[in-house]
Amino acid sequence: MELTNGVVMLVISQLMNALALASLLTIVSSGLALIFGLRDVMNLSHGALYMLGAYVGYSVTNILGFWPALVIVPLALGLAGLALEHGVLRPLQRRSHIEVALITFGFALVLTQIIGKIWGKAPMRMDPPIALAGSVDLFGAHYPAYRLFLIAIGLGTCMALAAWLKWTRLGMYTRAASQQPEVAQMMGVNTDRLSQLVVCLGAAFAGLAGVLAGPYLSVDLGMGSAVLVMSLSIVVIGGLGSIWGAIGAAIAYAFVQVLGSVFFPWAALVVPYLLLIGVLVLRPRGFGQGRV
Numbered sequence: 001m002e003l004t005n006g007v008v009m010l011v012i013s014q015l016m017n018a019l020a021l022a023s024l025l026t027i028v029s030s031g032l033a034l035i036f037g038l039r040d041v042m043n044l045s046h047g048a049l050y051m052l053g054a055y056v057g058y059s060v061t062n063i064l065g066f067w068p069a070l071v072i073v074p075l076a077l078g079l080a081g082l083a084l085e086h087g088v089l090r091p092l093q094r095r096s097h098i099e100v101a102l103i104t105f106g107f108a109l110v111l112t113q114i115i116g117k118i119w120g121k122a123p124m125r126m127d128p129p130i131a132l133a134g135s136v137d138l139f140g141a142h143y144p145a146y147r148l149f150l151i152a153i154g155l156g157t158c159m160a161l162a163a164w165l166k167w168t169r170l171g172m173y174t175r176a177a178s179q180q181p182e183v184a185q186m187m188g189v190n191t192d193r194l195s196q197l198v199v200c201l202g203a204a205f206a207g208l209a210g211v212l213a214g215p216y217l218s219v220d221l222g223m224g225s226a227v228l229v230m231s232l233s234i235v236v237i238g239g240l241g242s243i244w245g246a247i248g249a250a251i252a253y254a255f256v257q258v259l260g261s262v263f264f265p266w267a268a269l270v271v272p273y274l275l276l277i278g279v280l281v282l283r284p285r286g287f288g289q290g291r292v
Contacts, residue, residue, distance in 0.1 A: 008140035014262050016138065020147040022254035023154020024209055024216065026247050028227055029234040030161055033206030034248040037178040037233065038198045042101045047228025048108035048115075049084075049203050053077050054208025054219045055119050058126050061214070066129040073211045074204040078183055081107055083204025086194050108224065116221055126214030146215050153212060155203075157246055165243065174198060233276045 032046045053073050060069035088107060092100050107162040126148040127133070135142040165171035178189050185191055209227075216222065234253050238245025256271050 001013050010264050012139050013141050013143060015207070016143055016147065016151070016257055016260035017194045018255040019151045019154075019251075020216065021258055022251040023151045023215055025227075025230060025234060025254055026251040027157050027205050027212070028225075029231045029238070029250050030158070030243055031059075031202035031209075032231050033235050033238065033240075033243050034161075034205070035159040035199055035202040036240055037243070039093075039195055041089055042232070043084075043089075043176040043202070044101050044228065045084065045108040045111065045222035046107040046202070046206055046231065047226075048079055048111040049080060049206040049224075050213070050227050051221070051224030052080065052111060052115060052208045053207030054214050054223060055115055055124075056207070057211035058124055058219050061126055066126075066211075066215075067214065069211050070208070074207045077207025077210075080207075081200040082196065084203065085199040089199060090192075090195070095253075103252075108228075112221060112224060118255040121221055123220035125218055128215035150216060150242055157208070161243065170197065171195070213266060221264070224265075227234040233272060234275075237276060237279050 013144075028050055035041065035046070056076060057069045057073045060072050064072070084104075084107070088103060089100065092103060114137075128144075132146040132149050134145055136138050136145050136148065137143075138148075152204070159181055163171075165175060173184065173189045173194055176187075177189055177194055181191055213223065213227075230253065232250040237253070238247070238249035253272055256275075260271060276277060
C-alpha cells in the first residue's frame with residue numbers, strides 16, 4: 001500500500017511539474033507566435049529578451065521585491081520591444097525573412113554579451129516571495145506553492161490573450177491583419193501601429209516569463225538560447241503564428257520532457273525533436289488552425 005501511494009504521489013508531482021514547465025513555455029512561445037503571426041518574422045532575439053527579463057527581474061526583486069518586479073519588468077521589456085520594432089523589424093521589413101532572422105540572432109548575441117558585462121557570468125538564484133516560499137498539500141503530496149502560482153499565471157495569461165484576440169477590437173484587427181494584411185489596410189486598419197503593439201506585447205510576454213523563471217530555474221547566460229530552441233520547436237509544431245497551436249504544443253512538449261525524464265530518460269531528449277522533424281516533413285504548417 002505504501003509503495004502504491006508513493007507511486008501515485010510521484011505521478012501527481014511529475015504531472016504538476018509538467019504543467020509548471022508548460023505554463024512557462026506557453027508564455028514565451030505565445031509571445032514568439034504572436035510576433036510571427038503579424039510581422040511574419042521569426043524573432044531569434046526572443047530568448048535573449050526572456051533572459052534580459054530574468055536578469056532585470058533579479059535586480060528589481062533585490063531592490064523592490066518580487067511583486068513589483070512582476071509588473072515593472074514586462075513594462076520595461078515592452079519598451080525594449082518598441083526599440084526592436086523601430087530599430088530592426090520596421091526598417092528591414094522589405095528584406096528577406098532569413099536576413100531579418102539572422103539580424104535578430106545577431107542582436108541576441110550582442111544583448112547576451114551586454115548582460116554578461118553588467119551582471120557577470122555566474123548563475124544567480126531568485127528566491128520566491130515569502131507568501132509562496134513553502135509547499136502545499138496536493139492530494140497527499142507536498143508540492144511547492146510557487147509552482148502552483150506559476151501554473152495559475154500561465155493559465156491566466158493564456159485565457160487573457162485568447163479573450164483579447166477574440167473579443168476586443170484590437171484583437172480582431174490583429175487576427176485580420178495576420179491573415180489578410182492588404183485587406184485589413186484597405187478596411188482602415190493601421191497595421192503599423194498594430195505591429196508596434198504586437199511586438200511590444202510579445203516582448204512583454206518574454207519579460208514576464210523571465211521574471212517567473214527566476215525562482216523556478218536558475219538565472220544564467222545559457223537560459224536564453226535554451227528557451228529559444230524549445231520555443232522554436234513549439235511554434236513550428238503548433239503552426240507558425242498560431243497562438244492556440246503554440247499553447248497545445250507547449251503543453252505536449254513539457255509533458256514529454258518532464259514525464260520522459262522520469263519514466264523514459266532516453267526518450268525525453270529525442271522524442272520532441274523527432275516530432276519536430278515529423279511535422280516539418282508531413283505537416284509543414286503544423287497543427288494550428290491558421291495564424292493567431
